[in-house]
Amino acid sequence: MxxxxxxxxxLAALLAIxxxxxxxxxxxxxxxxxxxxxxxxxxxAGGYLVEVQFLNVIGFRRDDGKASLFAxxxxxxxxxxxxxxxxxxxxxxxxxxLAEAQFxxxxxxxxxxxxxxxxxxxxxxxxxAIIETAGK
Numbered sequence: 332m333x334x335x336x337x338x339x340x341x342l343a344a345l346l347a348i349x350x351x352x353x354x355x356x357x358x359x360x361x362x363x364x365x366x367x368x369x370x371x372x373x374x375x376a377g378g379y380l381v382e383v384q385f386l387n388v389i390g391f392r393r394d395d396g397k398a399s400l401f402a403x404x405x406x407x408x409x410x411x412x413x414x415x416x417x418x419x420x421x422x423x424x425x426x427x428x429l430a431e432a433q434f435x436x437x438x439x440x441x442x443x444x445x446x447x448x449x450x451x452x453x454x455x456x457x458x459x460a461i462i463e464t465a466g467k
Contacts, residue, residue, distance in 0.1 A: 357434025358382030359416035359466030360394075367420060367427040370402045371446045381418065381432055381466070389432055389441055404432065404441035412438050416466030421459035423452045428459075435466075 362378050369391065378394035387406055392399045419431040428449045433440045445453070453459065 357437050361464050361466045365427050369429045404443050406439045407442045408439050418464045420462040422462050423456045
């Protein structure tokens with residue numbers, strides 16, 4: 332009897348995992364008009380499909396298929412569900428660093444850490460400009 336109950340509990344837990352992952356998934360298309368840096372990698376300006384691949388791994392695929400990148404982010408809970416998708420950048424002069432990705436219908440944003448390059452560039456500026464790009 333106990334093995335049967337154990338099997339049912341394990342099966343229920345396994346079935347709950349995809350639902351939990353789906354609840355925090357997200358994807359959107361963005362047209363980014365400038366080259367930008369994500370976790371130390373430079374991506375050219377253009378159209379991108381940005382999507383949560385698994386937990387905090389975010390995929391960036393260019394519409395023309397010439398560039399793609401997977402980057403690790405950290406999850407930041409928000410006070411309410413996001414009403415639109417957007418990418419948030421920190422701008423220092425003519426350089427843009429991805430700070431955060433937010434996806435429609437989720438309650439957490441994905442934040443990207445400042446890398447060595449951004450810290451070095453930021454030292455020459457008092458405050459970065461914050462630039463947002465809306466997704467579709």
